[in-house]
Amino acid sequence: MRIFAIADLHLSKAQPKPMDVFGGNWQGHPQIIFERWQETIEQGDLVLIPGDISWAMSLDEALEDLKDVAALPGIKILLRGNHDYWWSAIGKLRQSLPDGMYALQNDALVFDDVVIAGARGWNCPGSYDFSEQDMKIYQREVSRLKLSLEAAQTYPDKKLIVMMHFPPTNPKLEPSGFTELLLTAKPSDLVFGHIHGETKGMPLPSLGETKVHFVAADALEFYPKRIC
Numbered sequence: 001m002r003i004f005a006i007a008d009l010h011l012s013k014a015q016p017k018p019m020d021v022f023g024g025n026w027q028g029h030p031q032i033i034f035e036r037w038q039e040t041i042e043q044g045d046l047v048l049i050p051g052d053i054s055w056a057m058s059l060d061e062a063l064e065d066l067k068d069v070a071a072l073p074g075i076k077i078l079l080r081g082n083h084d085y086w087w088s089a090i091g092k093l094r095q096s097l098p099d100g101m102y103a104l105q106n107d108a109l110v111f112d113d114v115v116i117a118g119a120r121g122w123n124c125p126g127s128y129d130f131s132e133q134d135m136k137i138y139q140r141e142v143s144r145l146k147l148s149l150e151a152a153q154t155y156p157d158k159k160l161i162v163m164m165h166f167p168p169t170n171p172k173l174e175p176s177g178f179t180e181l182l183l184t185a186k187p188s189d190l191v192f193g194h195i196h197g198e199t200k201g202m203p204l205p206s207l208g209e210t211k212v213h214f215v216a217a218d219a220l221e222f223y224p225k226r227i228c
Contacts, residue, residue, distance in 0.1 A: 001112050004041060004074070004224035005048040005215040007165065007193025008081070009033055011065035012055040022196050025218055036223045037072050045074040046111055047224060050193055050215065051081025051120060051165030059096060062086035070098035075111065078103045080120050081165040081194065104163060106144055108152035117152040117185075118163030119145035121178060121192070126170035141166075142177035149185045160187040161227065166194050167214075169205045182207050189227050191215050 010019055011030050019026035041047060053069070056062035062084075069076060078101065080087045087093060090105045102109055108117045122138045123130060145164070152160055168178035168190065182190060190207060193216040202219075204212045215225050 001114070002042070002045045003048065003114065003161065003227045004045055005050065005163075005191040005213060005227050006033075006037075006217050006220060006222075006224040007050045007191070008052040008196070008216045008218070009049065009065075009069070010052055010055060010083070010217075011068065013064040013068065014056055014061035017055050023218065025221070029222075032222045033217060034068070034072065036221075040224050040226075041072065041074040043073045046077065046114070047074040048077050048079075048116065048161070048163050048191055048215075048227070050079040050118065050163040050191055052083045052193065053078060053081065054086060055083060056086040059086050059088045059093065063096060063098075066101065067098055070101050074100075076101045077109060077116055077163070079118050079163045079165060080105065082120065082122075104148070106147045106151075108148055108155070110155055110158060113158055114161060115152045115155045115158040116161050116163060117145075117148040117187070119148055121145070121164040121166035121168060123166065124168075124170040124174075124176040124178065126172055126174050128171070138177070142181070145178060145181055149181055152185070159228075160185060161189045161191070162187040164190065164192040167192050167205065168207075173203060173205050179205060179207060182210060186210065189213060191227060193217070195219075
């Protein structure tokens with residue numbers, strides 16, 4: 001089984017929202033994502049989608065986008081991003097998802113010899129304009145990643161891959177609660193997105209032997225990235 005990742009699809013079928021305000025490379029979105037997905041992904045592949053999947057405000061609206069993604073090749077694993085306001089109670093969401101699509105939240109998912117864990121994450125202490133409210137959300141997200149990693153540890157014989165939406169550290173690449181957990185868990189790979197703009201030379205955090213992958217769609221020129 002091949003494993004790919006692509007974040008920040010930013011789909012908006014119910015209420016179309018042009019993405020070229022983020023740069024000319026978004027012209028042709030979302031068709032360019034679907035075309036390059038089909039060029040890259042085969043039916044048996046696993047595709048990690050770590051957040052900012054749809055601009056929809058309700059689950060019913062988001063399902064229009066999710067059904068389009070579900071129709072593409074591969075098994076899809078969804079993680080919530082900071083713009084996924086449609087993400088409802090996890091039980092309701094899981095009951096509503098199309099076949100071949102799974103949501104990750106506070107737990108871990110197993111596929112063959114791989115276990116997937118993760119959490120949305122948040123801005124880390126030391127980030128620009130980090131507030132008291134940011135600290136509350138950050139601490140909650142650290143706890144959620146801890147829960148997910150603990151669930152994954154019940155499968156010690158599986159390869160561990162971790163999904164986050166936000167980077168696990170601040171722009172200065174300083175240690176955080178996320179990096180502490182990841183260095184202890186020692187996943188084979190970490191994927192994250194969230195950041196847009198001039199990202200080609202963006203520095204990545206060092207997490208021991210863990211391979212770190214920045215998979216925002218525009219940074220990948222809209223091709224899903226093969227992780228392993």
